[in-house]
Amino acid sequence: MVRSRFPKPWGITQLVLRSISAGLSFATLIVAIYASARGHGRAVVGSYIASIWAMTVDVPEIAGLADSSRRTPRCTEGMTAFLSFITMLICGIVPVAVQISVSGWSHECGSKPVEVCREEERLRNEADHDTLLGWVLPCVVAGMHIFFMIFGCVGLCTRKRND
Numbered sequence: 001m002v003r004s005r006f007p008k009p010w011g012i013t014q015l016v017l018r019s020i021s022a023g024l025s026f027a028t029l030i031v032a033i034y035a036s037a038r039g040h041g042r043a044v045v046g047s048y049i050a051s052i053w054a055m056t057v058d059v060p061e062i063a064g065l066a067d068s069s070r071r072t073p074r075c076t077e078g079m080t081a082f083l084s085f086i087t088m089l090i091c092g093i094v095p096v097a098v099q100i101s102v103s104g105w106s107h108e109c110g111s112k113p114v115e116v117c118r119e120e121e122r123l124r125n126e127a128d129h130d131t132l133l134g135w136v137l138p139c140v141v142a143g144m145h146i147f148f149m150i151f152g153c154v155g156l157c158t159r160k161r162n163d
Contacts, residue, residue, distance in 0.1 A: 014151070015065040018058050021144045025054040028137040035131050043131045046098030050091040050138035054145070057083050081152030084145040092142035095135035 028051035032044040064074035075083065112120075 011065055015062060017144060017147070018062045018065065021141050021148075022055055022058040022062060024137050024141050024144075025051045025058065028134065028141070029055075031133045031137065035134055040131055043099055043102040044095075044134040046095035047131075047134035047138060050095050050141070053090050054087050054138070054141050057087050077152045077156035081149045081156060084149035084152060088142045088145040088149060090142075091138040091145065095138045099131060099135050 028047050032047040032051065035041070035044045035047075060072075061074065061080070064072045
């Protein structure tokens with residue numbers, strides 16, 4: 001059984017959702033570039049990884065969905081579910097883990113002078129504002145890939161039942 005493609009309603013839904021996911025991944029890349037230009041590049045390394053991985057998964061699927069001539073090959077439902085699972089893990093864990101490893105959980109001054117402590121706190125707050133979208137957007141993409149994973153599993157189960 002051939003997988004659905006554009007213009008069937010299910011194909012249109014998948015095309016729109018995948019396009020939104022790719023757009024959010026591109027926006028994450030832009031935010032990561034902006035944060036890197038502001039000097040917070042170490043905190044957004046995970047965002048770079050997540051956005052490039054998600055675009056690598058979503059863009060070929062968009063091309064396969066939009067190709068009405070069916071010349072562009074698409075992944076099977078099982079591979080789509082597996083790739084969405086891996087994408088969900090990468091987008092949901094990597095940016096947050098890198099952000100926490102760079103910024104830490106809390107800020108302690110220790111025996112530093114008050115002026116140095118205030119300056120470090122100001123720089124830390126500025127970095128948090130610049131990198132917030134750098135880990136929130138990949139988490140939204142991870143949430144979308146949960147649905148893609150479920151859609152892939154449902155498609156796999158219904159195809160096996162119908163064959």
